[in-house]
Amino acid sequence: MKYVPKPDLDNPNVSKSHPLIDLAFLLGGVTALALIALFAFQKFGERLVVLLPAEKEAAWLKNLSVEKEFFKVSSHWRTERELNELLNDLIKKTQFVSPYNFNVKIVCDETPNAFAIPGGKIMVTSGLLERLKTKNGLVFTLSHELGHFKGRHHLKKIIRSVGMSFFTSLAGFESQSQALTLVSGLLNLSFDREQELAADLLAIELSKKYFGGLNGASELFEVLSKEESLSSSIPSWFLTHPHSEERIKVIRENSNENQNEIEKYQAPGNKSLCL
Amino acid sequence: MNGLVEWGSVLVLLAVGFVFGGRSERRHYKSIQNRETKLLALPLKSETKLQVSEIEDVLLVTGSVAIASDYLKTFIANLKNIFGGRLSSFESLMDRARREATLRLKDQAAKWGADEVIGFRLETSTIRQNGIEILAVGTAVKFKKLST
Numbered sequence: 001m002k003y004v005p006k007p008d009l010d011n012p013n014v015s016k017s018h019p020l021i022d023l024a025f026l027l028g029g030v031t032a033l034a035l036i037a038l039f040a041f042q043k044f045g046e047r048l049v050v051l052l053p054a055e056k057e058a059a060w061l062k063n064l065s066v067e068k069e070f071f072k073v074s075s076h077w078r079t080e081r082e083l084n085e086l087l088n089d090l091i092k093k094t095q096f097v098s099p100y101n102f103n104v105k106i107v108c109d110e111t112p113n114a115f116a117i118p119g120g121k122i123m124v125t126s127g128l129l130e131r132l133k134t135k136n137g138l139v140f141t142l143s144h145e146l147g148h149f150k151g152r153h154h155l156k157k158i159i160r161s162v163g164m165s166f167f168t169s170l171a172g173f174e175s176q177s178q179a180l181t182l183v184s185g186l187l188n189l190s191f192d193r194e195q196e197l198a199a200d201l202l203a204i205e206l207s208k209k210y211f212g213g214l215n216g217a218s219e220l221f222e223v224l225s226k227e228e229s230l231s232s233s234i235p236s237w238f239l240t241h242p243h244s245e246e247r248i249k250v251i252r253e254n255s256n257e258n259q260n261e262i263e264k265y266q267a268p269g270n271k272s273l274c275l
Numbered sequence: 276m277n278g279l280v281e282w283g284s285v286l287v288l289l290a291v292g293f294v295f296g297g298r299s300e301r302r303h304y305k306s307i308q309n310r311e312t313k314l315l316a317l318p319l320k321s322e323t324k325l326q327v328s329e330i331e332d333v334l335l336v337t338g339s340v341a342i343a344s345d346y347l348k349t350f351i352a353n354l355k356n357i358f359g360g361r362l363s364s365f366e367s368l369m370d371r372a373r374r375e376a377t378l379r380l381k382d383q384a385a386k387w388g389a390d391e392v393i394g395f396r397l398e399t400s401t402i403r404q405n406g407i408e409i410l411a412v413g414t415a416v417k418f419k420k421l422s423t
Contacts (some may be wrong), residue, residue: 005315013370015363024356
């Protein structure tokens with residue numbers, strides 16, 4: 001056999017794929033997998049966490065006095081007692097059944113706000129108490145927070161943030177990073193708005209039972225909308241809470257013919273609540 | 276902040292890998308093709324049997340090469356380890372290393388004046404990760420010339 005030299009024609013040993021296209025597919029795949037895992041964790045976690053008995057929840061949190069560690073709580077015991085009496089009256093009259101042992105505390109803060117804390121604690125800021133002038137507005141506020149407890153929104157939120165911080169630490173980000181807080185915030189916004197609307201609906205139901213009608217129920221949102229003047233131009237899907245105007249509209253849509261009386265109530269001012 | 280810095284540096288390294296790794300690969304392939312054409316006439320065989328009476332001289336010839344991967348190739352390969360599939364980003368490295376080692380062997384044999392190389396073998400070893408090492412071994416043979 002005579003050797004005839006010939007050059008390599010086609011090289012079957014090297015794939016023709018472009019490295020950047022490979023990279024795009026792989027990165028896309030990894031991101032998609034991580035997002036699916038995060039989504040599944042949160043959906044599954046939310047289903048699971050509502051099974052936690054409220055007594056267990058309260059017992060676990062007994063030693064962690066959230067209100068002492070994170071907030072300055074007012075020592076104005078008289079107002080605190082009044083609020084707790086009002087809450088108990090509300091629960092009794094509306095026959096609101098809940099495994100929680102509710103307790104209202106006043107947080108020293110100028111900004112009008114109220115929130116639900118695991119274990120059945122309802123925190124109302126002194127700034128909100130100063131601005132609310134009627135019992136109707138106060139009852140609506142308290143029953144809105146009861147709505148959060150009914151939906152176990154505080155627990156679902158914990159699951160959300162645990163999943164999110166696990167995901168971000170996996171991606172190499174510190175959970176406190178500003179850019180990331182923004183992104184995770186945006187992802188959770190619609191979730192927050194859904195919860196707010198659900199809590200509003202319960203507040204509407206309880207207010208109707210308590211006062212017979214919804215006159216004066218929208219006071220909370222009138223107070224909040226004054227603070228909102230800046231955010232009202234921002235589309236609602238950028239906000240954690242629905243616009244106050246929208247929420248007032250929901251109250252109006254749900255109101256009955258009954259013209260109940262608006263009962264005056266004025267808590268002491270911010271200065272006397274928080275010396 | 277930390278995360279942004281980390282991802283930023285990864286992006287920079289990927290870009291460096293793409294630009295410099297790609298450029299050195301194109302240059303290498305060009306050089307490989309030139310030298311392959313030049314050394315085409317020297318036969319290279321894996322067969323080991325020859326008529327002893329025909330042989331004038333033999334020499335063990337070797338060609339070895341180690342080529343580093345670049346950041347982009349390694350990154351792609353690491354991601355492939357999640358999903359499976361061909362490590363296509365390493366295929367060109369393998370191909371270049373194999374052909375370069377063969378060329379170095381042939382070069383040595385040609386300089387010595389070999390008529391052909393027999394018993395050609397390729398071997399690989401690992402001296403570090405994310406790089407490729409190939410050793411080509413063969414026996415260069417000079418045949419007895421017919422006396423005139």
